Amino acid sequence: MKILTKRNGIIALIIFAFSFPYIAQNDYYLHMLTLSFIWAIAVYGINLLSGYTGYLSLAHAGFFAIGAYSLGLLTVKAGMNFWLALVCACLITCAIGFLIGLIALRTKEHFFAIYTLCVGYIIYLVIDKWEGLTEGVRGLIGIPAPGNIGPIAFDTAASQYYLVLIFLLAVILIVYRIIRSLTGRTYMAIRNSEDLAQTIGISTMKNKLTAFVLSTFFAGLAGALYASFIRFIGPDIGSTAIMFDLLMYLLVGGIGTLSGPLVGTLLLVILSQNLQFLQEYRMLIFGPLLTLIIIFYPRGIAGAFFDWRRKRKDNDELSRVRGEMHIKAEEG
Amino acid sequence: MNLLIETKNLTKRFGGLAAVNNVDFTIEKGRINAIIGPNGAGKSTFFNLISGFHRPTSGTVLFKGIDITKLPANEIAGLGISRTFQTTSLFDQSTVLDNVIVGHRLRTKSNLVDAILRTKRLKREEAACRDKAMEVLDIVGLTASADRMVSSISQEEKKRTAIALALATEPEIIFLDEPAAGINPDETEGLTELIKKLNRSGLTVCLIEHKMHMIMNLADHIMVLNYGEKIAEGTPKEIRGNDAVIKAYLGGSASA
Numbered sequence: 001m002k003i004l005t006k007r008n009g010i011i012a013l014i015i016f017a018f019s020f021p022y023i024a025q026n027d028y029y030l031h032m033l034t035l036s037f038i039w040a041i042a043v044y045g046i047n048l049l050s051g052y053t054g055y056l057s058l059a060h061a062g063f064f065a066i067g068a069y070s071l072g073l074l075t076v077k078a079g080m081n082f083w084l085a086l087v088c089a090c091l092i093t094c095a096i097g098f099l100i101g102l103i104a105l106r107t108k109e110h111f112f113a114i115y116t117l118c119v120g121y122i123i124y125l126v127i128d129k130w131e132g133l134t135e136g137v138r139g140l141i142g143i144p145a146p147g148n149i150g151p152i153a154f155d156t157a158a159s160q161y162y163l164v165l166i167f168l169l170a171v172i173l174i175v176y177r178i179i180r181s182l183t184g185r186t187y188m189a190i191r192n193s194e195d196l197a198q199t200i201g202i203s204t205m206k207n208k209l210t211a212f213v214l215s216t217f218f219a220g221l222a223g224a225l226y227a228s229f230i231r232f233i234g235p236d237i238g239s240t241a242i243m244f245d246l247l248m249y250l251l252v253g254g255i256g257t258l259s260g261p262l263v264g265t266l267l268l269v270i271l272s273q274n275l276q277f278l279q280e281y282r283m284l285i286f287g288p289l290l291t292l293i294i295i296f297y298p299r300g301i302a303g304a305f306f307d308w309r310r311k312r313k314d315n316d317e318l319s320r321v322r323g324e325m326h327i328k329a330e331e332g
Numbered sequence: 333m334n335l336l337i338e339t340k341n342l343t344k345r346f347g348g349l350a351a352v353n354n355v356d357f358t359i360e361k362g363r364i365n366a367i368i369g370p371n372g373a374g375k376s377t378f379f380n381l382i383s384g385f386h387r388p389t390s391g392t393v394l395f396k397g398i399d400i401t402k403l404p405a406n407e408i409a410g411l412g413i414s415r416t417f418q419t420t421s422l423f424d425q426s427t428v429l430d431n432v433i434v435g436h437r438l439r440t441k442s443n444l445v446d447a448i449l450r451t452k453r454l455k456r457e458e459a460a461c462r463d464k465a466m467e468v469l470d471i472v473g474l475t476a477s478a479d480r481m482v483s484s485i486s487q488e489e490k491k492r493t494a495i496a497l498a499l500a501t502e503p504e505i506i507f508l509d510e511p512a513a514g515i516n517p518d519e520t521e522g523l524t525e526l527i528k529k530l531n532r533s534g535l536t537v538c539l540i541e542h543k544m545h546m547i548m549n550l551a552d553h554i555m556v557l558n559y560g561e562k563i564a565e566g567t568p569k570e571i572r573g574n575d576a577v578i579k580a581y582l583g584g585s586a587s588a
Contacts, residue, residue, distance in 0.1 A: 177447055177448050177450060178444065178447045178448065181442070181446070181447035181450075181454055182434075182440055182442055182447070182454065182458060182461060183442070183443065183444050183446075183447040184447065185430075185433060185434040185437065188423070188426075189423075189434045192421070192422075192423040193421040193423075195385070195417070195421065196421045196422075198384075198405040198406045199383060199385075199405060199406075199417075199498075200414075200434065200435050200438060200497060200498070200500070200501050201406050201407075201409035201410045201437070201438025202434075202437060203404075203406045204406070210444055214444070
């Protein structure tokens with residue numbers, strides 16, 4: 001019996017994540033982890049589209065902001081119940097994502113990236129300038145924390161941590177199921193060669209649009225959770241700086257891998273917090289680190305790990321075969 | 333006569349250049365057809381027009397009498413028309429089997445909701461796709477290589493994988509764009525056998541090829557294109573004796 005199986009490892013990680021508030025007893029760590037889980041949800045969204053379907057979107061900070069502002073406006077200005085507002089925020093993000101996807105997905109590769117970069121910036125500008133609705137640079141204050149579910153209240157750092165953790169696990173489970181299914185294979189076929197995908201009968205536009213809308217859903221969900229966690233939002237959450245942070249988490253963790261978004265986000269958020277004393281000079285560390293990872297490990301930390309494991313397995317296989325040949329030679 | 337594909341006055345212009353000009357061509361069910369011609373004669377463009385990659389400037393393409401000229405490529409594949417590309421565009425970082433499984437996707441119906449809920453339909457269809465992939469890998473003779481990475485197999489095996497992928501779509505006719513390009517004579521022989529085998533099992537084949545020896549042995553019916561126009565059509569014997577063809581090839585390789 002092997003104890004160190006992948007399954008047991010995942011169970012251990014989940015148990016650790018659930019017992020973390022009892023182990024750490026430190027609200028600062030909980031706050032940091034909760035925040036990185038929220039970012040990770042958005043990164044999973046970007047990964048589904050950019051990593052598995054092959055369309056690098058730079059508009060997802062915009063969708064994150066749309067989710068955040070939808071929740072903020074619906075609860076603060078319309079006085080809507082938190083959970084209803086959460087559902088609406090995701091739906092609004094998807095609806096806008098659908099319309100933008102219809103146009104954006106007519107472009108490919110770097111044209112798509114440039115187009116979505118512009119879309120993201122326009123979303124930021126709209127939020128920044130439409131003061132009548134969004135309060136502009138003053139930001140939206142007094143967003144309520146998640147409402148109670150029966151006896152469960154979300155007023156402590158630990159309870160919010162659990163809430164976000166459950167959302168994150170659900171998102172990972174959904175992404176896992178998608179990429180392991182025929183739908184995921186379809187997305188990957190589009191990523192590998194859109195022409196080939198079409199010749200084997202895949203409606204590329206329909207599938208790309210589904211992947212796009214789903215990825216905006218995750219970004220919107222993350223945004224809505226962010227708004228209720230931080231309780232204050234400003235237009236900056238939709239800025240290109242946030243977009244490139246998210247992209248960096250994905251690239252370092254491993255684009256097109258299941259664990260990459262979580263690994264990258266946790267690592268960089270924690271690293272960035274611990275290097276606070278360096279202020280903006282942190283970028284002197286992140287810049288070269290990112291460049292080196294892109295050059296030597298295009299599929300990030302997770303990708304590098306899987307490549308290493310595969311290589312080791314292949315070597316084992318090779319030495320086993322050699323060993324057998326050796327025995328045969330001796331017998332002969 | 334049992335016509336599978338019929339093109340009428342098929343024309344494609346890129347700017348002022350007529351890549352395919354007024355080509356009438358018919359493919360009968362159950363035969364091996366070939367399209368030959370010098371480089372730049374419009375052979376690949378002709379394939380692209382039939383498989384829906386390019387919209388023709390004028391003319392029509394009929395499949396079993398139905399006009400498919402304006403259908404998108406994926407719907408044409410759904411009707412039972414499959415093709416391979418000159419440069420095999422397989423995914424290197426994945427196994428042979430994984431590359432082929434998605435080929436049967438068009439015959440399945442499960443969607444995103446099935447994927448998230450892992451429904452019975454999804455499980456059934458996944459099994460069907462896997463079975464189909466193993467079946468076509470067996471046909472092309474790659475069962476033993478199913479779990480190998482595409483990056484580690486030979487050029488000839490990649491060609492076979494591409495054919496397997498096309499077969500997984502359950503086509504009635506398969507278009508092969510230079511299936512033997514870049515592989516050695518022995519392997520070409522093997523590939524010729526494979527194409528014959530596919531044809532014997534009832535599949536109609538249409539191929540573009542430069543290796544004359546292979547074509548002359550294989551094809552029942554040959555069309556010769558030059559500068560986008562059909563200059564000859566007939567059996568290998570007729571083509572070999574055709575003056576226009578010999579002239580187009582400068583009296584060279586056509587008789588090789």
